[in-house]
Amino acid sequence: MKKLYILKIGGNIIDDAARLKDFLVSFSRLQDPKILIHGGGKIASEISRQLGIEPVIVEGRRITDKKTLDVVTMVYGGLINKNIVALLQSFKCNALGLTGADMNILPAHKREVIDMDYGYVGDIEQEKIPVPTLKFLLANNITPVVAPLTHDRNGNLLNTNADSIANALAISLCKDFEVELLFCFEKKGVHRDAGDTIFEQINLSEYQLLKAEKVITDGMIPKLDNAFDALKKGVHSVRIIHAQAIDEVVKNKSPKGTRLYV
Amino acid sequence: MKKLYILKIGGNIIDDAARLKDFLVSFSRLQDPKILIHGGGKIASEISRQLGIEPVIVEGRRITDKKTLDVVTMVYGGLINKNIVALLQSFKCNALGLTGADMNILPAHKREVIDMDYGYVGDIEQEKIPVPTLKFLLANNITPVVAPLTHDRNGNLLNTNADSIANALAISLCKDFEVELLFCFEKKGVHRDAGDTIFEQINLSEYQLLKAEKVITDGMIPKLDNAFDALKKGVHSVRIIHAQAIDEVVKNKSPKGTRLYV
Numbered sequence: 001m002k003k004l005y006i007l008k009i010g011g012n013i014i015d016d017a018a019r020l021k022d023f024l025v026s027f028s029r030l031q032d033p034k035i036l037i038h039g040g041g042k043i044a045s046e047i048s049r050q051l052g053i054e055p056v057i058v059e060g061r062r063i064t065d066k067k068t069l070d071v072v073t074m075v076y077g078g079l080i081n082k083n084i085v086a087l088l089q090s091f092k093c094n095a096l097g098l099t100g101a102d103m104n105i106l107p108a109h110k111r112e113v114i115d116m117d118y119g120y121v122g123d124i125e126q127e128k129i130p131v132p133t134l135k136f137l138l139a140n141n142i143t144p145v146v147a148p149l150t151h152d153r154n155g156n157l158l159n160t161n162a163d164s165i166a167n168a169l170a171i172s173l174c175k176d177f178e179v180e181l182l183f184c185f186e187k188k189g190v191h192r193d194a195g196d197t198i199f200e201q202i203n204l205s206e207y208q209l210l211k212a213e214k215v216i217t218d219g220m221i222p223k224l225d226n227a228f229d230a231l232k233k234g235v236h237s238v239r240i241i242h243a244q245a246i247d248e249v250v251k252n253k254s255p256k257g258t259r260l261y262v
Numbered sequence: 263m264k265k266l267y268i269l270k271i272g273g274n275i276i277d278d279a280a281r282l283k284d285f286l287v288s289f290s291r292l293q294d295p296k297i298l299i300h301g302g303g304k305i306a307s308e309i310s311r312q313l314g315i316e317p318v319i320v321e322g323r324r325i326t327d328k329k330t331l332d333v334v335t336m337v338y339g340g341l342i343n344k345n346i347v348a349l350l351q352s353f354k355c356n357a358l359g360l361t362g363a364d365m366n367i368l369p370a371h372k373r374e375v376i377d378m379d380y381g382y383v384g385d386i387e388q389e390k391i392p393v394p395t396l397k398f399l400l401a402n403n404i405t406p407v408v409a410p411l412t413h414d415r416n417g418n419l420l421n422t423n424a425d426s427i428a429n430a431l432a433i434s435l436c437k438d439f440e441v442e443l444l445f446c447f448e449k450k451g452v453h454r455d456a457g458d459t460i461f462e463q464i465n466l467s468e469y470q471l472l473k474a475e476k477v478i479t480d481g482m483i484p485k486l487d488n489a490f491d492a493l494k495k496g497v498h499s500v501r502i503i504h505a506q507a508i509d510e511v512v513k514n515k516s517p518k519g520t521r522l523y524v
Contacts, residue, residue: 047336051313076340077341079335079340089415101359155352
């Protein structure tokens with residue numbers, strides 16, 4: 001099977017123009033088909049505040065009222081996405097910026113209110129992702145650059161976690177490609193403790209133990225829960241790496257960072 | 263030759279959610295291949311002011327410093343473009359939102375400073391438009407929705423007049439399609455005077471006379487100059503119509519409005 005790289009870059013990289021540019025130079029050098037999913041960064045909160053809308057974040061998730069949805073549509077779908085596309089084009093990578101509404105690539109529904117009303121937040125309908133559309137783009141040497149926005153097919157955009165999008169796309173495409181899913185951020189991998197050591201690899205049973213022992217906590221939990229789910233569903237490889245480690249991937253080396261396996 | 267509709271909708275339609283929705287319902291019913299180009303509307307100026315950047319418009323053109331470029335990237339490329347795409351998808355039109363950077367569809371260069379520095383404003387490089395890319399999208403039943411932004415291929419987005427984009431795309435595609443170029447706005451056509459009468463048709467020599475006699479003035483001049491240029495370069499038909507007149511186009515009737523011919 002042909003290899004497909006699916007890379008997610010987190011907010012801290014996006015907030016730093018020089019680091020983002022370095023990352024994109026390396027990303028553009030990956031010769032296999034590839035998809036980039038980007039998060040939001042602090043810019044959305046900054047612009048939100050400038051527009052007089054105080055951001056509300058609960059457990060790492062942005063509460064998205066209508067005004068906030070407009071802000072993230074502007075910032076994620078416009079400012080961040082289109083600047084990444086323009087940079088990638090300058091590095092001769094044929095990038096195409098997308099939200100989930102474009103060509104309906106990420107059908108979703110507004111999250112149901114159970115304990116918490118997250119507002120205009122989308123849960124992806126995995127089985128409805130149009131795999132032929134994605135394959136058609138990749139087969140034509142187009143590199144999708146996906147903003148963390150989906151839509152409900154009734155005309156509404158929805159704010160959606162970029163990690164969830166990366167997983168959903170990886171799962172969709174793992175029957176047609178050997179998918180290498182890489183979560184790139186500002187840390188070296190999954191940290192073992194407050195210090196600088198990271199886990200080189202974690203399997204599912206180790207992960208469950210580490211979670212029970214509270215060695216792995218907070219924001220890393222939904223990330224790893226999703227990542228193990230992707231592995232169980234057939235994604236070839238999942239790694240959590242520093243954005244700079246992408247250079248090793250370009251050289252066909254195994255990047256430093258944390259490799260997950262089941 | 264196969265027919266291709268290229269429609270441009272102006273700012274006044276975009277500013278009115280109900281009228282925009284009506285227009286998009288009709289647009290989605292056009293059975294032939296189609297491209298939509300949208301202008302900016304007042305939203306960019308409003309958001310610009312809220313962010314403390316006073317818009318500067320000289321002869322109908324926005325002076326685009328770096329901060330203003332960010333605002334138009336957010337508003338045109340994100341808020342307006344992606345909401346149009348989401349609405350079209352809800353009407354079963356397979357829309358794909360694009361700026362000129364996406365798949366490099368609109369290569370441009372920053373306008374040279376002669377009398378006036380417009381800032382980050384792009385002049386399209388007509389001969390470099392990748393016609394095969396556009397044909398590839400249209401052949402696959404994808405409807406491009408184009409925001410008024412181009413790029414310089416060095417990583418910079420550029421603010422670009424939506425009329426100019428509509429013309430450039432129409433000229434690029436007129437060797438492969440019978441292009442019907444429709445400028446849709448809030449008026450019934452090119453007005454004969456301050457009253458309600460419009461010109462049903464204007465040919466090039468009449469236009470030159472009307473311009474000399476100052477019957478046609480201001481913002482209509484660059485619009486018509488460009489439109490006649492498109493006709494001379496092989497675009498099949500150019501009309502300036504009310505957004506509602508699109509309903510007649512859907513029914514294969516000749517829409518009310520002003521038809522231009524050479």
